[in-house]
Amino acid sequence: MTTFTGRWSREEAESFLRETTVPVRLACERPDGSLWMLSLWFRYRGGALWCATASDADVVDYLRRDDRVAFEVSTNDPPYRGVRGEGAATVAGDDDKELLRELLERYLGGTESSLARRLLDDGRDEATVRVDPNRVYSWDFSDRMADAAPPDEPG
Numbered sequence: 001m002t003t004f005t006g007r008w009s010r011e012e013a014e015s016f017l018r019e020t021t022v023p024v025r026l027a028c029e030r031p032d033g034s035l036w037m038l039s040l041w042f043r044y045r046g047g048a049l050w051c052a053t054a055s056d057a058d059v060v061d062y063l064r065r066d067d068r069v070a071f072e073v074s075t076n077d078p079p080y081r082g083v084r085g086e087g088a089a090t091v092a093g094d095d096d097k098e099l100l101r102e103l104l105e106r107y108l109g110g111t112e113s114s115l116a117r118r119l120l121d122d123g124r125d126e127a128t129v130r131v132d133p134n135r136v137y138s139w140d141f142s143d144r145m146a147d148a149a150p151p152d153e154p155g
Contacts, residue, residue: 002047006083006138013083013138017044020073020082021107024049026131027070028062028089036062040129041103042073048132049073052100055093055125063089069131079145087133094126 004010023039030036038059040051049071053059063069067088074082094100097120104116111120118124 002087002133002136004136004138006136007081007140008083008138013136014044014047016081016083016138017049017073020075022073022076024051024131025072026051026059026089026129028059029066029068030058030062031065041107042131043099043102043106048130050099051129051131052094052097052103053127053129055127057127059129060091060127063091063129071131071133078148079140079142081138081140081142083136083138085133085136087131087135090130090132092128092130094128097126099128100126 002010004013006013008016024042025037025039027035027037036059040053042049042051044050067090068086069089070084070086072082072084074080074084100119101111104111104119108116110116119126
């Protein structure tokens with residue numbers, strides 16, 4: 001059972017994870033004991049974060065060796081808010097690239113881009129990474145950043 005703490009209720013944290021379309025930042029341990037951090041597209045479903053990556057990605061080997069992970073999903077612009085936590089990851093093949101197709105729809109709005117075509121190429125093997133959180137902590141700086149605005153883009 002996942003423990004939810006922090007600013008939001010379980011329902012609010014889960015809603016944030018379902019609706020937010022920034023990548024999850026995932027941390028794991030490499031075989032030499034050093035830490036590895038990467039960003040992956042994800043979908044929150046059934047209490048888990050579902051990610052896709054190439055089956056030959058280093059992180060696949062790392063997670064098969066040690067399934068412990070930490071993660072963060074947070075907004076990139078003020079007011080900052082999000083969730084972070086820890087859990088266990090499970091890696092499996094995705095021969096039909098079903099999850100990848102879902103993520104392409106979620107993040108790019110479809111599969112018609114050159115990136116989508118490259119990722120969906122028949123010669124590329126895909127894997128799923130399922131993160132089952134055991135702890136989730138939420139934070140929301142909306143109140144203290146109510147009058148903060150992102151800097152203007154140079155232009």
